[in-house]
Amino acid sequence: MKFETIKKVILAAIMLPFVFMVIEGVILLRSSLKEYRDLEKDRQFADVLARAGSIAATEILAEIGATRRYIAQPSGPAAAEMQRSRAMLDHERRAFYASLPSRDVLDKGLVDELSALNLAYSRIVAARSAVDQGRYINSDPGYIYWYAAQKQLAVVDALSPLISDPVLLQKSNQLMGILLTYYGERLITVVGTRYLDHGFVARFPVELFVQGKVMLGDGMDHMVFHSSDSTVRDITAYLGRSNQVKANAITDSILAGSRPTREARDIWAVAQNERMAFLQHKIVEAANDIHETGESLSARAHVHLTLIFALCAGLLILATLVMLLAARGLRLIDRLTRDRETLVGELRNAAQTDLLTGLYNRRGFEVAASALLTQAEHGSRWISVVLFDLDHFKKINDVHGHDAGDAVLRHVARVARENFRSFDLLVRHGGEEFLVLLPDSTPNDAAVIAQRVRLAIEMAEIPLPSGELIKVTASFGCAGRANNAANRNFEDLVKRADLALYAAKASGRNCVISEPVVPALPQEERRKAGSVGGFDSRI
Numbered sequence: 001m002k003f004e005t006i007k008k009v010i011l012a013a014i015m016l017p018f019v020f021m022v023i024e025g026v027i028l029l030r031s032s033l034k035e036y037r038d039l040e041k042d043r044q045f046a047d048v049l050a051r052a053g054s055i056a057a058t059e060i061l062a063e064i065g066a067t068r069r070y071i072a073q074p075s076g077p078a079a080a081e082m083q084r085s086r087a088m089l090d091h092e093r094r095a096f097y098a099s100l101p102s103r104d105v106l107d108k109g110l111v112d113e114l115s116a117l118n119l120a121y122s123r124i125v126a127a128r129s130a131v132d133q134g135r136y137i138n139s140d141p142g143y144i145y146w147y148a149a150q151k152q153l154a155v156v157d158a159l160s161p162l163i164s165d166p167v168l169l170q171k172s173n174q175l176m177g178i179l180l181t182y183y184g185e186r187l188i189t190v191v192g193t194r195y196l197d198h199g200f201v202a203r204f205p206v207e208l209f210v211q212g213k214v215m216l217g218d219g220m221d222h223m224v225f226h227s228s229d230s231t232v233r234d235i236t237a238y239l240g241r242s243n244q245v246k247a248n249a250i251t252d253s254i255l256a257g258s259r260p261t262r263e264a265r266d267i268w269a270v271a272q273n274e275r276m277a278f279l280q281h282k283i284v285e286a287a288n289d290i291h292e293t294g295e296s297l298s299a300r301a302h303v304h305l306t307l308i309f310a311l312c313a314g315l316l317i318l319a320t321l322v323m324l325l326a327a328r329g330l331r332l333i334d335r336l337t338r339d340r341e342t343l344v345g346e347l348r349n350a351a352q353t354d355l356l357t358g359l360y361n362r363r364g365f366e367v368a369a370s371a372l373l374t375q376a377e378h379g380s381r382w383i384s385v386v387l388f389d390l391d392h393f394k395k396i397n398d399v400h401g402h403d404a405g406d407a408v409l410r411h412v413a414r415v416a417r418e419n420f421r422s423f424d425l426l427v428r429h430g431g432e433e434f435l436v437l438l439p440d441s442t443p444n445d446a447a448v449i450a451q452r453v454r455l456a457i458e459m460a461e462i463p464l465p466s467g468e469l470i471k472v473t474a475s476f477g478c479a480g481r482a483n484n485a486a487n488r489n490f491e492d493l494v495k496r497a498d499l500a501l502y503a504a505k506a507s508g509r510n511c512v513i514s515e516p517v518v519p520a521l522p523q524e525e526r527r528k529a530g531s532v533g534g535f536d537s538r539i
Helices: 003-072 076-099 108-132 142-162 166-197 206-225 230-239 242-255 262-352 362-376 393-400 402-419 443-459 490-506 523-529
Strands: 382-390 425-430 433-439 474-482 512-514
Touching: 003 076, 003 108, 003 142, 003 166, 003 262, 076 108, 108 142, 142 166, 166 206, 166 230, 166 242, 166 262, 206 230, 206 242, 230 242, 230 262, 242 262, 262 362, 362 425, 362 433, 382 393, 382 402, 382 443, 382 490, 393 402, 402 425, 402 433, 402 443, 433 443, 443 474, 443 512, 474 490, 490 512
Parallel strands: 474 512
Antiparallel strands: 382 433, 382 474, 425 433
């Protein structure tokens, strides 16, 4: 398998899990962020709902009572108490409006209820001015506050459906049930007390009494639906007490038109006041519970989101480390592949190259000569061979050692490479003998080049490992022929160059002998020549 293919496989094996982890991380983050936003929204709505319920059950009713006491007896302490109750209601109203989310997340029903609540509060402001001016001396502004309280309850009722968390939704509905129960009981108590206090001449306000009973029934229905909650169980248990059961019976007799005795009226008044105080306490308790639950859920969501971010960051760091290690692994594979290719090239070169001189050996020469001759067929009419060896080389080995002989061979090979042409093919033919193939060269051209090389070898001073300098000479034999596809008997050309070399040695060495050009053999004689020696005649 090629390295690029291996690299792609490794990258795919690393990137695919990484991509899946990123996708899963993004999905997990998006879902966690959505859950966190939903819980934050629920917490905000629950806080607003609890604050609205607290205003309806506490601050509005506190101002009603303080205002009535001031109208009945306009003294300094009564005026101070009334101002404190007003300041408290205004403070809670401002906090309520400040805690409301932006209008773009509110539905139309809640926006309409908030508009009606604003109108109710503007009526309270007008009533305050009238009370301060003494225009309520013989009348009661309680109905104005009662209307505002009802609108505050309507806001609470409109906020509940906007909460999606089941725990907060259950507690919100529970708070609404307690509020309705409380206001139903308060309306029954106020209407019943006034009716009983005015004697036989008073007309019984059936409509208000029925309205209170309806609110009471709606509130109890809300609470019964959430009867598993401890707060609801406490309220149910309280209403099941004997004095509360007796008070309910008296309420039913009043609604039927009868007038209870003085003793029954006192029992009923005490039980109703205790009931309203108990319900008011449960309203505050339920509102605080909603706030604490919302804060707890929000804190858990924040911790969960933080853990998700930490987990995703850890996965990202891990994936980055894996990618870095993978990159290092790929670089290592790349380097090992290059080293392998280099080693293979070196081994291939070693198989075709003489390690001592760096020249082609016979095997490498066969491959290179075949390519060179094929190429020369199209641009050269002549091909020549020069065969040379060193004179008295055995004496050098005997006197100076084989290390000196190797140094001489290396130096002579370098001198020969520098003085033959760059496109001539130089090979160590064996021992101290060298062979050169010269394309596009006549025998005379080869002889001229050989003479130049001979002189360079003769002039060279060769350093030996011992530090001595030595000079050597070489004998050269040249042969050539016409180069064409029909005349490819290269071995015969080498033999003739070898004969020329023998003649140079017989002539006293350190000279160049060139054999005359031999015409090409007829085709029939060339077939008889066949293959000779270590080279293929078809090279």
